[in-house]
Amino acid sequence: MSEADVIVVGAGLAGLSAARTIAAAGRSVVVLEARDRVGGRIVNHDLGDGKVVEMGGQWAGPGQDRILALAAECGIDTFPTYDTGKKVLYFGGKRGTYSGSIPKISPVVLFDIGQAQARFESLAKKVPTDAPWKAARARHWDGQTFGAWIRRNTATAGAATLLALGTEAVFAAEPDELSLLHVLFYSHSGGSFQRLIDTTGGAQQDRFVGGSALIAEKLAGQLGQEVIRLSAPVTKINFTGRQLAATTPAGQFEAEKIIVTVPPLLAGRIEYEPALPSWREQLTHRAPMGAVIKCQVIYHEPFWREAGLSGQATSDGAGSRVVFDNTPPDGSPGVLLAFCEGDEARRLGRQPAQVRREEVIASLVRYFGPKAASTAGYAELDWQREPWSLGCYGTLFGPSVWTRYGQALTTPVGPIHWAGTETSPVWCGYMDGAVRSGERAAGAVLTELGG
Amino acid sequence: MSEADVIVVGAGLAGLSAARTIAAAGRSVVVLEARDRVGGRIVNHDLGDGKVVEMGGQWAGPGQDRILALAAECGIDTFPTYDTGKKVLYFGGKRGTYSGSIPKISPVVLFDIGQAQARFESLAKKVPTDAPWKAARARHWDGQTFGAWIRRNTATAGAATLLALGTEAVFAAEPDELSLLHVLFYSHSGGSFQRLIDTTGGAQQDRFVGGSALIAEKLAGQLGQEVIRLSAPVTKINFTGRQLAATTPAGQFEAEKIIVTVPPLLAGRIEYEPALPSWREQLTHRAPMGAVIKCQVIYHEPFWREAGLSGQATSDGAGSRVVFDNTPPDGSPGVLLAFCEGDEARRLGRQPAQVRREEVIASLVRYFGPKAASTAGYAELDWQREPWSLGCYGTLFGPSVWTRYGQALTTPVGPIHWAGTETSPVWCGYMDGAVRSGERAAGAVLTELGG
Numbered sequence: 001m002s003e004a005d006v007i008v009v010g011a012g013l014a015g016l017s018a019a020r021t022i023a024a025a026g027r028s029v030v031v032l033e034a035r036d037r038v039g040g041r042i043v044n045h046d047l048g049d050g051k052v053v054e055m056g057g058q059w060a061g062p063g064q065d066r067i068l069a070l071a072a073e074c075g076i077d078t079f080p081t082y083d084t085g086k087k088v089l090y091f092g093g094k095r096g097t098y099s100g101s102i103p104k105i106s107p108v109v110l111f112d113i114g115q116a117q118a119r120f121e122s123l124a125k126k127v128p129t130d131a132p133w134k135a136a137r138a139r140h141w142d143g144q145t146f147g148a149w150i151r152r153n154t155a156t157a158g159a160a161t162l163l164a165l166g167t168e169a170v171f172a173a174e175p176d177e178l179s180l181l182h183v184l185f186y187s188h189s190g191g192s193f194q195r196l197i198d199t200t201g202g203a204q205q206d207r208f209v210g211g212s213a214l215i216a217e218k219l220a221g222q223l224g225q226e227v228i229r230l231s232a233p234v235t236k237i238n239f240t241g242r243q244l245a246a247t248t249p250a251g252q253f254e255a256e257k258i259i260v261t262v263p264p265l266l267a268g269r270i271e272y273e274p275a276l277p278s279w280r281e282q283l284t285h286r287a288p289m290g291a292v293i294k295c296q297v298i299y300h301e302p303f304w305r306e307a308g309l310s311g312q313a314t315s316d317g318a319g320s321r322v323v324f325d326n327t328p329p330d331g332s333p334g335v336l337l338a339f340c341e342g343d344e345a346r347r348l349g350r351q352p353a354q355v356r357r358e359e360v361i362a363s364l365v366r367y368f369g370p371k372a373a374s375t376a377g378y379a380e381l382d383w384q385r386e387p388w389s390l391g392c393y394g395t396l397f398g399p400s401v402w403t404r405y406g407q408a409l410t411t412p413v414g415p416i417h418w419a420g421t422e423t424s425p426v427w428c429g430y431m432d433g434a435v436r437s438g439e440r441a442a443g444a445v446l447t448e449l450g451g
Numbered sequence: 452m453s454e455a456d457v458i459v460v461g462a463g464l465a466g467l468s469a470a471r472t473i474a475a476a477g478r479s480v481v482v483l484e485a486r487d488r489v490g491g492r493i494v495n496h497d498l499g500d501g502k503v504v505e506m507g508g509q510w511a512g513p514g515q516d517r518i519l520a521l522a523a524e525c526g527i528d529t530f531p532t533y534d535t536g537k538k539v540l541y542f543g544g545k546r547g548t549y550s551g552s553i554p555k556i557s558p559v560v561l562f563d564i565g566q567a568q569a570r571f572e573s574l575a576k577k578v579p580t581d582a583p584w585k586a587a588r589a590r591h592w593d594g595q596t597f598g599a600w601i602r603r604n605t606a607t608a609g610a611a612t613l614l615a616l617g618t619e620a621v622f623a624a625e626p627d628e629l630s631l632l633h634v635l636f637y638s639h640s641g642g643s644f645q646r647l648i649d650t651t652g653g654a655q656q657d658r659f660v661g662g663s664a665l666i667a668e669k670l671a672g673q674l675g676q677e678v679i680r681l682s683a684p685v686t687k688i689n690f691t692g693r694q695l696a697a698t699t700p701a702g703q704f705e706a707e708k709i710i711v712t713v714p715p716l717l718a719g720r721i722e723y724e725p726a727l728p729s730w731r732e733q734l735t736h737r738a739p740m741g742a743v744i745k746c747q748v749i750y751h752e753p754f755w756r757e758a759g760l761s762g763q764a765t766s767d768g769a770g771s772r773v774v775f776d777n778t779p780p781d782g783s784p785g786v787l788l789a790f791c792e793g794d795e796a797r798r799l800g801r802q803p804a805q806v807r808r809e810e811v812i813a814s815l816v817r818y819f820g821p822k823a824a825s826t827a828g829y830a831e832l833d834w835q836r837e838p839w840s841l842g843c844y845g846t847l848f849g850p851s852v853w854t855r856y857g858q859a860l861t862t863p864v865g866p867i868h869w870a871g872t873e874t875s876p877v878w879c880g881y882m883d884g885a886v887r888s889g890e891r892a893a894g895a896v897l898t899e900l901g902g
Binding site: 139142143144145147148151174175176177265269275277278279281282285286287288289291343346349350382384385387390391398399400404 | 590593594595602625627628720726730732740742794797800801833836838841842849850855
């Protein structure tokens with residue numbers, strides 16, 4: 001049995017940021033982590049020679065002040081995502097390339113996507129990010145899928161498909177899986193939908209030298225081994241007495257307060273005594289995660305750069321439909337980051353690994369030519385199969401969830417506080433939101449503890 | 452450690468029907484039940500003098516052949532739900548009464564609801580109940596909420612409200628919580644939406660003498676104490692070896708096959724080794740349950756009958772919005788069954804018991820007059836707070852679930868078979884569907900075991 005002022009459940013960025021804030025205020029804290037590593041949805045993959053790529057969250061961009069400040073405090077530099085040269089659009093079986101942000105497609109489709117997106121962005125601005133259910137039209141927007149909205153607000157199949165591709169890239173889900181209100185909120189929380197999908201100037205602008213997971217590792221190092229307990233999944237939280245108790249296979253821990261930073265779906269699988277009120281319990285029944293397989297295809301060199309290509313591709317076909325250049329900052333080896341998201345993640349997740357790899361590489365050949373077949377390595381992480389995430393990038397809010405259960409996301413239950421990127425009104429779903437949520441929950445706990 | 456040919460998880464009607472079929476084929480079976488009683492979502496409440504009312508599922512009707520046959524085999528009779536006299540419609544703050552099935556409201560609203568319902572019923576017939584995802588327009592119907600469909604297919608607020616009230620009564624959920632495809636499928640699985648909401652001629656036509664839970668008790672009695680293990684929640688199913696093992700606090704059980712009959716949400720909280728494939732795991736993330744508080748208000752006599760009222764009421768106001776006469780067959784005591792469903796269940800579930808009771812009775816006074824205030828007793832069950840159901844009546848399928856995860860409902864995973872009323876193509880969500888699902892799964896398991 002071990003005691004602290006505060007227990008934090010989960011050693012992702014939210015949990016580590018919370019613990020850091022609590023420790024800095026002179027309170028004792030213990031972080032209970034189910035995995036045998038810190039980082040949660042961020043994790044590095046070793047490429048050898050001291051180089052890494054990330055198998056989880058990896059980018060930062062303008063407006064993500066907290067994650068950038070935290071990285072800077074840890075001595076971790078950023079470098080720009082490779083964004084030079086033409087982008088590939090593979091659409092309706094045809095490959096094209098374009099510069100800038102406007103693909104070479106039918107002007108009718110371009111006009112259509114433009115008007116739909118303009119309408120969308122104007123609605124998004126009307127959603128209060130700290131309480132989406134308070135938007136004047138919240139019930140109406142939360143009563144429909146984003147897919148239904150797209151179908152009603154586009155005149156061309158091409159525009160609908162492009163919006164679906166954007167949705168897959170941002171949520172690892174299809175538009176029909178999401179509430180319109182959620183997509184509006186989420187976009188507003190990061191600034192705009194355009195900002196979420198942009199590279200330079202947007203959420204994919206910058207990368208971290210040494211990999212994003214280095215931030216988690218540095219924070220864990222500062223907190224120390226006595227604070228971070230790995231392989232310690234919390235199975236039960238008993239808050240019947242004055243001191244609460246968290247049960248793990250690694251022993252029992254007692255504290256005055258607890259901050260649960262895991263996504264609502266996983267929080268719902270913890271046993272609580274007394275039982276959580278149904279308004280909180282029911283939220284956890286309505287909080288599935290996105291479906292994504294992140295694939296890193298390694299080449300001896302980034303051959304597409306010489307051909308004037310940025311390594312970025314968007315496609316409505318099979319395999320990977322969103323691709324980025326993920327080469328290390330010194331330019332070697334060449335790495336194409338190929339996402340399989342939403343329906344393609346579900347389909348390819350059921351295939352044997354060899355078939356999946358072949359399909360992913362075949363899609364890269366369609367986008368970047370035959371050289372893409374000459375791989376030097378391959379790594380993938382199917383987040384659908386991660387028992388301590390149950391999906392990525394984050395929680396999918398379907399219709400009716402924000403308006404009926406939104407308040408339950410952050411309202412404490414007795415000594416139990418909730419954090420995690422899903423609870424952040426700013427950059428919800430991003431690493432930046434995770435940091436903000438941990439700091440917010442830690443602040444609330446410190447106030448309750450009396451400074 | 453205990454051994455059997457087959458383990459059944461859950462002693463509701465699905466589990467008991469499965470066990471009965473397996474035992475009848477000469478195979479050994481053990482039923483592991485989390486609660487200290489059998490019946491699952493059916494449970495009796497003792498009124499004294501050998502009389503009961505039901506706090507869970509209670510009705511049967513035409514077409515529900517399996518539950519009716521099973522009850523008859525158990526020697527349990529049915530009697531008609533009291534359906535004589537006028538019905539109350541409390542709408543827009545005004546009380547009216549009507550005979551038959553057509554309420555006295557504006558002819559414009561009547562015409563509107565009529566055309567919307569006719570359109571709905573014609574779509575419902577096009578959904579194959581054994582594979583809703585195979586409907587020609589499945590993707591389109593599953594990409595929208597039922598609420599959005601209602602708004603697009605009604606011209607009057609009155610018609611939209613009446614359809615919402617029907618939805619609450621059938622699903623204990625609001626139209627915006629449900630996929631259009633699900634409501635179409637569900638209606639077709641019971642015949643039609645009209646049949647689901649009708650008393651005489653519909654799903655509320657008949658009641659069981661002695662209460663529906665008597666069926667479960669009789670089945671359990673036939674199976675015997677050695678077969679039914681109460682207070683034995685299954686926490687883990689290990690199917691790595693040739694024999695599978697189910698872990699409970701009451702010990703470990705081994706078998707060749709296992710039938711999990713609990714709803715997908717609860718099935719998802721069992722630990723599996725090896726982990727379930729993500730296509731099945733993800734279904735359990737997308738399977739919340741309805742929200743309902745079932746209230747029985749007891750009177751010395753059924754005073755409404757003398758006043759020419761059936762005891763049935765429908766309302767768009769606060770408190771209970773769906774009321775039935777639930778008096779025992781001999782006419783005493785008088786019982787009004789008052790449902791709080793969907794948003795009202797969520798709102799009233801957060802109130803203290805006393806406030807909730809007062810609100811429910813106040814609504815009955817509005818529908819049936821001041822005599823409704825003179826109660827002789829009150830009982831309620833908030834299914835939102837039942838840890839081994841996590842809601843009622845059943846699983847809510849939101850947009851995208853049927854088309855993306857429908858097959859996972861019944862596809863076995865190794866030696867694990869799935870049953871429960873949610874898996875039945877006929878009378879899905881009803882007691883009848885539960886019985887059918889148990890018999891279907893038992894048949895499949897017996898075939899695998901070699902007859």
